[in-house]
Amino acid sequence: MKTNHCKIIDCTIRDGGLVNQWDFSIEFVQDLYAALNDAGVDYMEVGYKNSPKLLGGADQAGPWRFLNDDFLRKVIPQKGTTKLSALVDIGRVDEADILPRSESMLDLIRVACYIKDVDKAIELIEMFNERGYETTLNIMALSNVLETDLNEAFEMIKASPVDIVYIVDSYGSLDHNDMLYLVNKFKEALPNKRLGVHTHNNMQLAFSNTLIAAENGVEVLDSSVYGMGRGAGNCPTEALLTHLKNSKYSLRHVLPFLTKHMIPMRDKWEWGYLIPYLITGTLDEHPRSAMALLASSERDEFSAFYDRMMTPEAGFAQKKPE
Amino acid sequence: MKTNHCKIIDCTIRDGGLVNQWDFSIEFVQDLYAALNDAGVDYMEVGYKNSPKLLGGADQAGPWRFLNDDFLRKVIPQKGTTKLSALVDIGRVDEADILPRSESMLDLIRVACYIKDVDKAIELIEMFNERGYETTLNIMALSNVLETDLNEAFEMIKASPVDIVYIVDSYGSLDHNDMLYLVNKFKEALPNKRLGVHTHNNMQLAFSNTLIAAENGVEVLDSSVYGMGRGAGNCPTEALLTHLKNSKYSLRHVLPFLTKHMIPMRDKWEWGYLIPYLITGTLDEHPRSAMALLASSERDEFSAFYDRMMTPEAGFAQKKPE
Structure with missing residues (x-):
C-alpha cells in the first residue's frame, strides 16, 4: 500500500467534543498533544475557532469550542512537531479574532460548510490564506449533494487559494464504492488541489473507507483516538497508526493515553456503533x-x-x- | 453492487457461544430462528455438532455445543425457509451421531480445521456428503498459512466433494487488499468450488472485508447478530441485511430481536472492538x-x-x- 504520502489529523477534541460538550480537562488535551507528537501524528485539531459573540453559549461549552490563542499558549507552552488545527463554521467567525499565523498557535484552519455556502467558505479561506494559514474546505453531507451543485462548487474551489478539499461522509452512509467514486470525481475535477477525507462509523466502515481513500490518492486523513466523535464516531487514530505504512507512525505511543483517558471517557460518554x-x-x-x-x-x-x-x-x- | 447471488449464514449461536459459553435460552434461539426467517437469512448455524464423549464438558456447556437432533426438533418444531447448519471440529465427531440428512434437522455441516488437517477434514466431508448434507470446509487462520501448504491443500480440496470452501480471517488481521488477494487466489485454484467468507472485527474491517469478498465472487457470507462472536466479533448480520442488494433481505425484521435479546446480552457479555x-x-x-x-x-x-x-x-x- 502506497500511503507514505498521507498525513493524519486527529480530531478527538473537535469532533469528540460533540459527544461530551467539550468537557475535556487541560490535562487531557496536554496528554493528547504529547501522545500525538510521540506517535508521529501530523496535526491535532484542538477545537473550533468560532466567535462566542456570533454563536453564543461560550459559558456552557468548554474553551475548546471558542479557541483563544492566549489560552492555547498556556495549554501548549512548547509546540512539538504535531501542528495545530481548528475548525470554523460559516457565519460564526469574527475576523478580528484571527491573528496572523506568525503570531498564532494554529497552523491550519479548516472551514466546514454545506454545499450551498461554498462561496462564503471560500471568502473565509481567502482571509485565512492571506494571514498565512494552511486551509481546508470541508463540504459536509456530500452523500446528499446533487452532482450539478457539486460541479458548480468545483469551479469556485478550483480558482480559490484553498490547499486541501475534503470528502466528508457526515452521515456515515458511504461504502467503499461510493468513496472510490467520490475520490475519483474530486481528483478529476480538482487536479490542482490536495484531498482529505473525514468518515463516520455508522456502518462500521469509517476505517475501511479511510484506507480506500488513502490508497486512491487522498492525502489527509481525519481520525480520532478510540474513534471518539459525534454519533457512531470516526476512524480510530490508533488503527491508522498501526496500519499505514509509514515508519514515523507508532501505535505504541498512543496506548498509555488510551488507558489513562479514553477508557474512563468511554465509561462516562457514549459513541460508536449502535x-x-x-x-x-x-x-x-x-x-x-x-x-x-x-x-x-x-x-x-x-x-x-x-x-x-x-x-x-x-x-x-x-x-x-x- | 452485484450481490444478489450471496447467501448469509448467521453464526450467532455458534460463534457467539464462544463469548457466553453457549448460555443461550431456548427462547433466544427460537426467537432468533423466527427473526432470521422473517429477515430472509439463508442459514442459521445453531451450534457445534461435536460429540461430548470425544470432547468432554457437555455438562458445563449448553446443548448448542453438542447438538442433538431430538433436542433440536423440540426447539424448532416447524422449519421455515432458513436452513440449519452446524460446525464440527476435526477429531471431535462421532460418526454414529450423524443421521442421514433425510432424518436430520440439519441441512449443512461445516468442517473447521487448520491447514495441516485438511486431509482429515476432507474425510469427514466425504462422510457428510454421502449422508446427503451440504458441506463447507473452513480453513482457519489463513493469514498464518504458507502458500506452499495452501497450494497442496487446494489439490486435495479440488478433488473432494466439498460444496463451499471458506476464507476464514480467524485473527481479524486482513485488510481489503489481503482479502482481495485471497479471494482471487481461491477462485483461481478452485474453479469448481463455491466460496465463503468468515471475518473478525479486530480492526473494524469485518463488514468491509465481507463486502469486498461478496463483490469479488464469494457467495456465502458469515455474520452474526450485533456482531456477537469471539473476541472482537463478526460481521454484523443487520449490516449485511440492509446493505446487500437483495429484495428478500430485511433489516426491519431483526430489529425486535436486537431490542429484546441483544441489548441485554451485550450488557452481560463483552465482545466487539477493544x-x-x-x-x-x-x-x-x-x-x-x-x-x-x-x-x-x-x-x-x-x-x-x-x-x-x-x-x-x-x-x-x-x-x-x-
Missing part, C-alpha cells in the same frame, strides 16, 4: 434523530424508530397556534 | 492473549500488553519440576 446509527447511516440521514432516540427512555426501541424514519408522512400536523 | 483485539489483529496473532488480558484485572494496561506481544524472548524459564 443500531440507531446504523439505521440513519443506511438511510443516508443526519444522525440527530438517532442521537435524540438514544438520549430518551426509548433508546432501544429500534423497530419503532425505524418505522418512523421510513414513514414519509410522519411528523406533526401543522396547526397554527391560537 | 484495543487488545486491535493489537492481536494488527500483529496477526490468535486473540487468546487479548481475551486473557481482558478477563484479568489488568484489562486496560494496553502498553504492557503490547510490549509483551512485541518481545520475542518473553515467556517463562523452562525449569523442570523437581
Whole structure:
C-alpha cells in the first residue's frame, strides 16, 4: 500500500467534543498533544475557532469550542512537531479574532460548510490564506449533494487559494464504492488541489473507507483516538497508526493515553456503533434523530424508530397556534 | 453492487457461544430462528455438532455445543425457509451421531480445521456428503498459512466433494487488499468450488472485508447478530441485511430481536472492538492473549500488553519440576 504520502489529523477534541460538550480537562488535551507528537501524528485539531459573540453559549461549552490563542499558549507552552488545527463554521467567525499565523498557535484552519455556502467558505479561506494559514474546505453531507451543485462548487474551489478539499461522509452512509467514486470525481475535477477525507462509523466502515481513500490518492486523513466523535464516531487514530505504512507512525505511543483517558471517557460518554446509527447511516440521514432516540427512555426501541424514519408522512400536523 | 447471488449464514449461536459459553435460552434461539426467517437469512448455524464423549464438558456447556437432533426438533418444531447448519471440529465427531440428512434437522455441516488437517477434514466431508448434507470446509487462520501448504491443500480440496470452501480471517488481521488477494487466489485454484467468507472485527474491517469478498465472487457470507462472536466479533448480520442488494433481505425484521435479546446480552457479555483485539489483529496473532488480558484485572494496561506481544524472548524459564 502506497500511503507514505498521507498525513493524519486527529480530531478527538473537535469532533469528540460533540459527544461530551467539550468537557475535556487541560490535562487531557496536554496528554493528547504529547501522545500525538510521540506517535508521529501530523496535526491535532484542538477545537473550533468560532466567535462566542456570533454563536453564543461560550459559558456552557468548554474553551475548546471558542479557541483563544492566549489560552492555547498556556495549554501548549512548547509546540512539538504535531501542528495545530481548528475548525470554523460559516457565519460564526469574527475576523478580528484571527491573528496572523506568525503570531498564532494554529497552523491550519479548516472551514466546514454545506454545499450551498461554498462561496462564503471560500471568502473565509481567502482571509485565512492571506494571514498565512494552511486551509481546508470541508463540504459536509456530500452523500446528499446533487452532482450539478457539486460541479458548480468545483469551479469556485478550483480558482480559490484553498490547499486541501475534503470528502466528508457526515452521515456515515458511504461504502467503499461510493468513496472510490467520490475520490475519483474530486481528483478529476480538482487536479490542482490536495484531498482529505473525514468518515463516520455508522456502518462500521469509517476505517475501511479511510484506507480506500488513502490508497486512491487522498492525502489527509481525519481520525480520532478510540474513534471518539459525534454519533457512531470516526476512524480510530490508533488503527491508522498501526496500519499505514509509514515508519514515523507508532501505535505504541498512543496506548498509555488510551488507558489513562479514553477508557474512563468511554465509561462516562457514549459513541460508536449502535443500531440507531446504523439505521440513519443506511438511510443516508443526519444522525440527530438517532442521537435524540438514544438520549430518551426509548433508546432501544429500534423497530419503532425505524418505522418512523421510513414513514414519509410522519411528523406533526401543522396547526397554527391560537 | 452485484450481490444478489450471496447467501448469509448467521453464526450467532455458534460463534457467539464462544463469548457466553453457549448460555443461550431456548427462547433466544427460537426467537432468533423466527427473526432470521422473517429477515430472509439463508442459514442459521445453531451450534457445534461435536460429540461430548470425544470432547468432554457437555455438562458445563449448553446443548448448542453438542447438538442433538431430538433436542433440536423440540426447539424448532416447524422449519421455515432458513436452513440449519452446524460446525464440527476435526477429531471431535462421532460418526454414529450423524443421521442421514433425510432424518436430520440439519441441512449443512461445516468442517473447521487448520491447514495441516485438511486431509482429515476432507474425510469427514466425504462422510457428510454421502449422508446427503451440504458441506463447507473452513480453513482457519489463513493469514498464518504458507502458500506452499495452501497450494497442496487446494489439490486435495479440488478433488473432494466439498460444496463451499471458506476464507476464514480467524485473527481479524486482513485488510481489503489481503482479502482481495485471497479471494482471487481461491477462485483461481478452485474453479469448481463455491466460496465463503468468515471475518473478525479486530480492526473494524469485518463488514468491509465481507463486502469486498461478496463483490469479488464469494457467495456465502458469515455474520452474526450485533456482531456477537469471539473476541472482537463478526460481521454484523443487520449490516449485511440492509446493505446487500437483495429484495428478500430485511433489516426491519431483526430489529425486535436486537431490542429484546441483544441489548441485554451485550450488557452481560463483552465482545466487539477493544484495543487488545486491535493489537492481536494488527500483529496477526490468535486473540487468546487479548481475551486473557481482558478477563484479568489488568484489562486496560494496553502498553504492557503490547510490549509483551512485541518481545520475542518473553515467556517463562523452562525449569523442570523437581
